[in-house]
Amino acid sequence: MDENLLMSQPAVATRRDPFDRGKFGPQLLTEGEAIRQAVVRARQAGKSVGLVPTMGALHEGHLSLLETARTECDLTVVTIFVNPTQFGPHEDFRQYPRDLERDLAQLGRGGCDIVFAPTNEAMYPAGYTTSVDVGQLGQVLEGEFRPAHFRGVATIVLKLFQLAPADRAYFGRKDYQQTIVVRQMVADLNVPIDIRVCPTIRESDGLAMSSRNVYLSADDRRRALSLSRSLRLAEQLVNEGQRDVAVIRAQMQHEIDAAGGVQVQYLAFVADGTLTPVERIDGPTTIALAATVGKTRLIDNLLVGK
């Protein structure tokens, strides 16, 4: 390898052979053809491949996806790409945290085999025009506040599934609506990949892990705890027999308001596995919410009524 090229690589040892697990960090690939060949060859050799799409700035949530992928698949691929098309014009694309070196070190310790980290120019070259639309599913909840978000998500996820045609792809339940959108896209477009959804990972105090938590001041972070607290309160109410969504929602809102400085954008009760609102808890129900805490926008959700 050319010395100048080496210099431009992160200072984390990467390996050439994706099956030489654990000795060095993961193999780092940036070219679409390279990742495709690696995945296709592994599958031709009878190995199962697990894909974990991320935007980097990795935390325990991402690492838990990798861990599950490792238990279910012979080869694990983590993609790191801060996808511009899923950010709105006034959102945090520029300031979104990026630290490839730290991510690679974490993935190395986590036993990841291959990291695919393409450039914006490779994913969206000049003249790029195509997008994937999941219709109404992308317009409600998050979609009301982030109108083009799920179009961007569906498009990049489909692209990654074409570039890295894995057996299974792993997503966190924290992004509940995203899991619904991706499942719908995959089913509608006949993409041959199994979508696996893994539990939300939380800090010890209950805050759902998110790459955006680094934006929170100490004060904001304390206020933000009201979100997961309100979800736990709802769970407790349901467990005590409360079935009326209006009653539960009011108590959640009260809990959040008490923290001060937290603006709820939506507080939705939907039949689990769908985005269909319910008025009563008559079966598995996901409570999904979004709120701003200071300048930071956070989402969280919890399954109740199991």
Add this chain to the structure above:
Amino acid sequence: MDENLLMSQPAVATRRDPFDRGKFGPQLLTEGEAIRQAVVRARQAGKSVGLVPTMGALHEGHLSLLETARTECDLTVVTIFVNPTQFGPHEDFRQYPRDLERDLAQLGRGGCDIVFAPTNEAMYPAGYTTSVDVGQLGQVLEGEFRPAHFRGVATIVLKLFQLAPADRAYFGRKDYQQTIVVRQMVADLNVPIDIRVCPTIRESDGLAMSSRNVYLSADDRRRALSLSRSLRLAEQLVNEGQRDVAVIRAQMQHEIDAAGGVQVQYLAFVADGTLTPVERIDGPTTIALAATVGKTRLIDNLLVGK
């Protein structure tokens, strides 16, 4: 196989083994999982696969695509599906010619290995919501007169490429804009398939072959010849040194008007391989046109200035 199922199959002998070429007609598959397995297994066995997407009502144009696919690939798959999403609300989806039995007989004689003919319900089940948009490329020319057409085309072609992940897919140059849209979609979404574009096939009098030509009365058919005549006239003018698009367009329009009863919808000069209009013939240029003849809408195009 269940006798009732057999009864519902067309009365053309089909074969179980796709490699037992020529002895019977093609193998007919209707389930997505069946076509995927057939294609994946063939490729795993080292065979190349060629895909010819059609809406049935096959003519010599389709058969020429199959013929090219056969020369380039070990296994040929022709899909037959009249895709509802590419028809506008007032277009000819219901009356579009359908004759699966005749199509299968033709494909058998043409040496096709597998025919995939799914139902509408299989391709667009209840709750289906996803579509693929190629942006501006789908809004000009045909798109001005058929606003949702290329969204439907891009979506069904992507679905077929997922269900039948072939090495190569074959399209006719007659549908020039469709070839541009499909190439763009495949490049943008990183779909690993090679798009092959084959020449327009014409009747002996010059009329471009189309499944819709059956709609033409004898009188309409005679008038319709003015379209291919106008394209030949343009070619002749270019060969004689004429470079001014305005001059050529005027003479083409004059030729078409002389036939009577032919309404031109557009008469476009674009740099070949693009939909970008040109004012002068300074290189390979595609002249593309659409017109209605009676109640029938026809398209045609010709490459000039090679």
